[in-house]
Amino acid sequence: MAKTAFALNMPPEKAIKWLEQQGVSVQSRSSMNPEDAAKVITVARISNLDMMQSIKTALIDSAKNGTTYAQFKKDILSHMQAAGWLHKDENGKPEIIDPDSGEVFGSPRRLENIYRTNMQAAFSAGRYQSLMQNAASRPFWQYSAVNDNRTRPAHAALSGQVYRFDDPFWNTFYPPNGYRCRCTVTALAERDIQRRSITVSESTADNLIDVVKTDKSGKTYISKTYRAADGMQVSTDKGFNYNVGKVNFRPNLEDYDRNLAQQFARADISGAEFKASLQRLQKEISQADKQQSTAGKISRPSVKFAAGMLSEENQLLLQSERASVWLSEDVLTEQIKNITGQTADKYYQELPEVIHAPEMIFKGKKKTFALIRETKTGKMLATIRLGSKNREIQVQSYQNLTDHELEVLQKDMQQLK
Incomplete structure (x- = not known):
């Protein structure tokens, strides 16, 4: 070999x-x-x-x-x-x-x-x-199976399918999709699509569906399933229904086109990993007072999510060396304790827009800034802190803002915008 x-x-x-x-x-x-x-x-x-x-x-x-x-x-x-x-x-x-x-x-x-x-x-x-x-120049990804006598029918059915890099399809079907899976992904440019007359598919509620399955022990579980044009339904092996690259990969957004980086942040905050992380943290918080065994504990690296990109104008206003803003699990752990009346994942959906296009900006102490924007769920406040020596900008808190709290900010902090 x-x-x-x-x-x-x-x-x-x-x-x-x-x-x-x-x-x-x-x-x-x-x-x-x-x-x-x-x-x-x-x-x-x-x-x-x-x-x-x-x-x-x-x-x-x-x-x-x-x-x-x-x-x-x-x-x-x-x-x-x-x-x-x-x-x-x-x-x-x-x-x-x-x-x-x-x-x-x-x-x-x-x-x-x-x-x-x-x-x-x-x-x-x-x-x-x-x-x-290379997503800016080659944004279309094609699923490629080996297509020999060892290729599983489910993987062969996906071979040749083309979706944009940010399509929900890749959240589940980015390979490997099972034990000893040999499938890969090829990136294509717009000219490749046009020259080869390739059809770019798009995930919809009709072709990316949830299916109830039963494992070997008889337990049922939900599997995200691809439904091909001929009606064939394709799922990953159990335990492989995630994007191994996306879950572990956090790009240096400073190297990307600002609009593309902002698009990544929107996808990150609305993605399956963010939702799964919130669910796990909520479960851990609810069990915090119980005695936990150390057996089977996971040793895992810390997790962070792309929260948004400062606009060029606001980056200059904040005199920041960086534009990308990140949200850590440590902050999430503290924040979700106080979220009531709505699901935690929906609470954060507009955070990237609050960061990118705030209507008001206040300057606080120790390189902290308050960014405020009126959203569908009300007036929201994202407090961020600039890192020293070109380190990452971190979200310190994210919350609903009352009129009284806004008055306090206006009194105690310097308004930049």
Whole structure:
């Protein structure tokens, strides 16, 4: 087999970074929401975090060195042997045994599935960064399956489909869409669409639908499903119904056209990941007073969302080196405790517009600014803070603003606009 990096035709540095940023979890992938599943390496039936960390390290080494699966297998089995995780069964065949639970994980052959699934996810996430960085000039993405005798019918049905990079289709069907999925995405320019007479599809309520499915244990779940023109319904494997690139990728919006960056922020705040993050945080808050076991906890990197872009005029007014504004999960955790009367995800829908086109701006202390805009849900206030030494601008708070509170701002702060 060719080296993975060359087989997938992309610089390995981005895949390596993705792997390095992944957490590890002993929680079952099927029990996680898409947002969490996309941020961790987890392997069914392994409950030992040291073993999981060793698998992650071996994957990173393979990506860095461009080694094949055979070398990955040799390296990880050697480590497992030394750690006492590898034993022989009654027939003399090697088995991997969880030292914590004593459960037999399976034969080393399962390592190939681990390797190919996680490496494909890593390179797909890295390629997503490259595609997004060229979205202004090549905004149309085409789904591409290998289309050989090993291609699954569902993946073959998607092959050739073209959607804009910001179409909801990619929130679910950006590959990989299952274990050992080999599908990729190709970016096309407007001239490619015209020259080849390609039809650009658009997601609607008719072709991107929610379908109730039943897993092997008999539990039902909702699966976002693509309905082809011939009526065929296509879903991802369970646990793969998210965009591995988008969930983990946050671009440097300073490198983008301002309007395109603002469009990204709107999509980020209204996207499935943001909603899933809010739901998880609300659940964690509701359980805060209960005793929580550390078993199965996820080790994950911090999450942030693109909240909006300052207009060129307002960036100059604030004397800011940067234009992109970000919203962290830490701020969300504090904010959603006070949101009442509406769902949290809808509460934030107009935040990008409040940041981009505020009707009033007030200057506070320590590089803080109050941005105010009348929205569909009333007068909203976004408080932002400029970072020092070209660091990111962060949202400090976002809330409804009463007339009395506005009067206090006008009295206590310097009005710039």
